[in-house]
Amino acid sequence: MKTITIEEIIKKFSLEVLSGQDQLHRVVKKSKVRRPGLEFMEKFDFIATEYIQILGKNEVNYLHTLTIEECKMRIGNIVQYDPPCIIITSQQEEPLGLIQYCTEEKIPVLRTPDSMSELSAKLDAYVVKAMAPEIAIHGVCVNVSGIGILLRGKSGVGKSETAHTLIGRGHRLVADDIVVLKKLSPQTLLGTHDENNKEFLALRSIGLLNVVRLYGRAAFQEETRIALDIELTKWEDNALNNELELETKFVEYMDVKIPHIQIQLQPGRDISGLIEAAANNWYLKQQGYSAAEEFMKRIESDIE
Template identity: 65%
Template sequence: MNFVTVQDLVNRFQLEVLAGEKEMHRAIPKPRAHRPGLEFVGYFDFFSHAHVQVLGSKEITYLHKLSEEERNLRIGNIVKYHPPCFVVTRNQEGLKYLKKYCEEENIPLLRTAEPTTKFLDMVDTYLAKALAPEMAVHGVCVNVSGIGILLRGKSGVGKSETAHTLIRRGHRLVADDIVVMKKTGPETILGTHNGKSKEFLALRSIGLVNVSRLYGRKAFQDETRIVLDIELTRWQENALNNDLELEPKFTEYMDVRIPHIEIQLQPGRDVAGLVEAAANNWYLRQQGYSAVEDFMKRLESGE
């Protein structure tokens, strides 16, 4: 399971630490930040106490207007749940009472100059990816015309060489050899590299190459949503038929079904071109177009 600490959040967004300096090791277990609004008026039935608590202008202004006794009560009711940390946006000041409670309860109090909505968007995106369930798959991940594809197959079948041809045609490498797959939503899988292999592609007979240095920065991108799982296999006579439409197949990763296609390799076969065709055909289907339906309509109409 992935692990994110308050210190990771501070480093990522250059946050100012106002209190709780000794508690930077605290874990942030949940991926979304929370604005405590109802909690300040005493409603705690659905309090997201395991989330980062963000205090914007509305929350701080409300606290400023309370009497000292009422303010102590409202804040005390929240800090007793020991959330991972509080983040105050827009560099708001007058936070002495917040510092007092955070220091007493050993809760980090942080501050940023960012507007509340912008900071919430940034921290939610960061935590969603950082805390997402993940798995590693042996293969190559590429982005073909904006469409993320996982290329799989046995060692030596030609995955990296196919990726290289695609890169030369203007497409992008995401990861070679080890593809890290992150589940960021119920139906969303992101493919990325493991950091060490970033921009590198291993080609048999050539060795390791840096695609960004060879072909420019456009040859690589950090991550992509994987929507096609393509398996490269060795050619077998009569194994694949030239049907008008193949029965849909899927591969499941972390309970997310990804459309699966098998492409057989044979000397002289344009495998990279077939990958491009598969990507473009997937896109057309998302737009509601079916080549088979179009073809059958033409037959029926006598065109």
């Protein structure tokens, strides 16, 4: 699992450093943040350790009612769980004893004007993505009508050209040539670029294009959840069939199963149109609709 430092979080969210300037190299090891509650009162063995601790208005107001020694004791109940940092929200005044104790214990104390709910949501999303396991694969990632699609195939098969046609139809490029896949959960795979190829699309005989400069912001998307894996392959005679509904096949990336479709290439085939159809059909299946089932019901109804 990847790690991030407190310094990276400070830069990302423009946090104010109240103490622990020499401890900003501390590493965040858990992909969620916590709001202390019972931790203020006593040590509980079942409470997870090493989480960023966030103090909202209720927690800070409670600490303000305590003496310096009492505050140190309550903060000590948090520090014993080894948080990489403590963040005060809503630009509140730090409680008496907090800075002193955390300085002694080498725990950075940070502050933000964001509310507890705002910071928790943003920080959780950022940390989960930043620490997610990831791999880089050769391919193209596009978002078609809100559905993330990974295009794969041998070099020169036409992945980038297909992506360019899809952009012309109003869809969005996410990454060309190198696609970074992040595992956000056992069921969720996120596709994105590697920063170097952000907004760029390479077309044979044409060269490198910046799709945002050429076609506007709507032509590019930073990331997308991968819903379909589509492999573009060379045409093989007698390899295609006309079954009413093909059995769903899957590929796995970091143990996340993604539905897989193979599309064979031949002059005259509208590959971009087929990809649009595949995306829309996948969406209908998620809604519980099957065209094959409806067709068979009509046939059975006619027979009856």
